[in-house]
Amino acid sequence: MINKVSVRHSIKGRTRLKIKGLKKSSPEWTEIENSFADFVGILNIRINKKGSSVILRYDPTLTDETKLKSTIELLIPTEEAGSSCPSTCGCSIDTGNPVKPALFRFAAISAVMGGVFIRTTLLGLTVAETLISPLGIIAVISAVPLIKSSLKSIRNKKFNLEVFLGASIIAAVAAGEALTAFEVLWINSGAELLKAWITERSRKSIASILDATSHHTFILVDGVEVEAEVSSLKKGSVVVLHTGEKVCVDGEIISGEALLDESPISGRMDFIPRGTGESVLAGTFVRQGVIHVRADKVGDETYLARILSLVEDSLANKAPIEQVADKLAATLVKVGFGATAATFLITGSYWRAFTVMLVMACPCATILAASTAVSAALSAAAKKNILIKGGRYLEEAGKIDTVCLDKTGTLTTNEPVLDSIISISEFSEAELLQLAYSVETHNHHPLAQAVKKHAEDKNISPIPHSVCEYYLGMGMRAELEGDEVLIGNKKLMEEYNVALGKTSAKAAPLKKRGLTVLYMAKGRTIVGLLAFDNLIRSESKAVINRLRQNGIRGTVLITGDEKNTASELSRKLGIAECYPSLMPQEKAEIVSNIQAERKTVMMVGDGINDALALAQSDIGVAMGAGGSEVAIEAADIALVNDDLEGLVYVHSLSRETLKVVNQNFWIATGSNLIGVILGAVGALSPVMAGMIHIAHSAGVLANSSRLLNYSPEPLKIESETIETKVS
Incomplete structure (x- = not known):
């Protein structure tokens, strides 16, 4: 009730x-x-x-x-409808810990099996295996959960593997073969333990993503900054955020201005200036400045929390795929019941029918054929720093026909590079680079770091400056040898009344290519342009080409970056479709729309803004080292070394694993069929039935071990796939 x-x-x-x-x-x-x-x-x-x-x-x-x-x-008999859980609970499902009981059952059965081994093999003593013997009684008690499940399946008119295993255990104990029953129980309990461990790990992973914002912050109380727990914040609280701190609420800036890193939410790598009256979202970072934010949404009401909740729900609602092991189990049940019944009807011998049942009872064909191949494949992937979170994801990876990719941090690196220096004065490119380096020496903005790195690569030294000023969201001003030099965007030039003239026309083609353009002015006159881009990973184009050769029909770019930037990257890499300027939920909607066309989608991304799309996709792949924790938890596969070649490896490994699984099926099933024939003609005893399982298990293990050293044909990375830098 x-x-x-x-x-x-x-x-x-x-x-x-x-x-x-x-x-x-x-x-x-x-x-x-x-x-x-x-x-x-x-x-x-x-x-x-x-x-x-x-x-x-x-x-x-x-x-x-x-x-x-x-x-x-x-x-609802006791609570008012519409009540919501407190923000601290994270709305996660509490399923308890299924690992402990499964581990206890497996350990208990293993202990009994170990005791029997010591008694019979080491001490040379016999063990009674009848129904009323200690071993028989323990076997029956250990089989109670399986028998209950079997009876429930029978009531629901379902005759599955559990029904067959339950019947086999009862028959084995009744026939005085309690040790054989324990063999079935041991393998079954081991499989249940593995399933419970994977389930619990997934539950903890989902719960941990709710820890994406800070635990402590500062709030304004009577004009004084007071430290407070994020979980204690309420709507209307005024949060004070300083340089380097993570925003913990959705709200409006009521005073101050700051440069915000919104890449965890939007995917855009440029720092965005935000001031009084503008909105901020939890999960973003204050990179420079101090702002006072009035909280409009806190806890599980924030945009980030809602995204994470949807991620959790999407993970839990993934439709179960029909794994190879399930197909083998269905085949085993049908063949087992049929072979046992046929043997009894033809021979009239209970003993022969029982022997056939024991041959088919041990689910080696179900467990080993798939699990050993998958385990070997997962181990091989781990050696290449690729984390695959389970066999189902390995299997599904080979069935995809469409790949959706994020831009920044996935197809490109996270750091901008100086792409072009355009001189529109008497200054050479080298002289303009020295001026830029001199102005940006003390600036920690990513674009400034790109200038400094390029200058250092060219062995250019900075000119000492006497004055240096930073303008939030606009650029830098410095005085070099008595001359004023400005580097920044259009707003900075307007601030100092620098006429752009025809310079805008020269900047237009660069912006059309998706580059970020800064103006350089000396003495209030434009002298040059600096154009920045994100470096395309050297392997990006080769990976896309190989995936296409391997049967991937569609490649799609889905990104938070602006249209020009995204379109130019799509053109360079030969990506068929492009969807720019997307928020996280919009990315997931694109993936869902593609799936609605009966396509199987792999999503590749690296940030919080990709997490919902990763969870929505059939297979989510996170760029591990540079990716956010939320993306890694939401993904099914993580490329720890940020190497896109891992996509090709996983896709090829999946297909090879399925081939090996099918080969294992025939090894296991073939030996079972031989055992059934021998048992039916009376040439095989129940004891020898166990030897058949040992023989085909060894064959399956040997075949699966080939995957441990699997390696597909290496990619041919051509020089033109690397983004051209300033010469």
């Missing part, structure tokens, strides 16, 4: 309910699902019995939200 219901999280189009007081087997779960099933516009109803939660996805344009709310209220 339901004793408590609460709305844990609710945004337009998605509501999560927490249901307490229901057992997993309670029929009320079906009643709850049916109460929402008839609503117009309902897209998905997900019941999580372990987490005691219900997640509703609906189309706000079609669903009557008032009626939906009324239906939810009818379920």
Whole structure:
């Protein structure tokens, strides 16, 4: 009976309910699902019995939200509908820790198996295996969870692998083969432990992404800055943010100005000047300046928290893919039941039928054929600093037909480079570079760092300056040997009444190429232009070409950068489609739209702004070393070394792994078929049935081990794929 219901999280189009007081087997779960099933516009109803939660996805344009709310209220006996969880809880699903019971069961069965091995092999003693023997009783007790699950499946008219395993264990113990039953139990408990470990790791990963903002900040109380916990902030609090601090609320700047790094949200690498009256978002950084922000949204109401909540939900709602192991399990169940029944009908011998059942009972064909190949492939990928978070993602990677890529940090590096120096005076490019280096010597802006690096590469030394001033969001002013030199954008030139004249026309082609352009003025006269770009990774074009050769039909650029920048990069790399100036949820919508065309999508990105798209995609790939923690947690695969060649490796490795799995299937199934024939004609005893499992297991392991050293044909990286620098 339901004793408590609460709305844990609710945004337009998605509501999560927490249901307490229901057992997993309670029929009320079906009643709850049916109460929402008839609503117009309902897209998905997900019941999580372990987490005691219900997640509703609906189309706000079609669903009557008032009626939906009324239906939810009818379920709530003790709490007021519409209540939300506190910001500190993060709205994460609490499923408990499934690893401990699974580990205990596996350890207990392993201990019994170890004791039997010591007694029979080392001490030379016999072990009774009858139903009433200690070993038989322990086998029955250990099999209770599996037998319960089997009975539940039978009640639901489902005859799956668990039913077959349960029947085999009962038959083995009844026939006085308790050790054989333990063999089945040991392999089954090991598989359950692995599944529980992966589930728990995923749960912790999802919970940890909610730690994306700072824990402490400063608020203004009676004109004095006071340190406070971020979790204690309320709407209307005035937060004081200094240089280097992370913004922890969504709000409006009420005083001050600062240069903000908004790349974690928008993906744009340029620092954006923000002042009084402008909005800021949690998760961005103050790179220079001090601002007072009035909090409009805090905790789980901020834009970042809503994005992270959607990421969590998308991860939990990934449709289960039909893995090779599932297909093998279905085949094993059918063949096992059929072979056992056929043996009994033809021979009339219970003993022969039992032997055939034991041959087919051990799920080596299901577990080893897929798991050993996947484990070897995951190990091979790890050696190349590629983290694949599970076999399902490895399998799916080989089935993709469309790759969506972020720009900054993915196809390009995170750091800008000086692309061009345009002289429009008597100064040479080298002289202009020396002037720029001299002005930017003490500036830590990324563009200034690009100037300094290029000058140092050219062995150019700066001219000492007597005056140096930094203008937030505009540029630099310095006095060199008595002359005033300005480097900055159009706003700085207007601030000092520098006429641009025909210079704007010369800057236009550079901007059309997607470059960032700064003006240089000496003595209030324009003397040159500096154009900056992000360096395209040397392997980017070769990777895209190889993926296309390997059967990838579509390549798509989705980025927060402006149209000109994105279009130029697409042209250089031969990317078919380009979607610029996107916010995080818009990126996810693009991915969803592509999936709606029955395409399988791999998304590659590196920031918080990519996290929702990574979770929405069929396979998400994060650029590890330079990527944000949120992107890495949301992704299924992480390229730890930021090497795009890893995409080609994972795609090829996936296909090779599936080939090996299919080969393993025939190795395992072939030996089982031989065992079935021998058992049916009476030439195989139950004890020898175990030897067949050892033989085909060794063959499967040997075949899978070939993947440990797998390496596809190396890429041919041509020189033109590298972005041209200033000569």
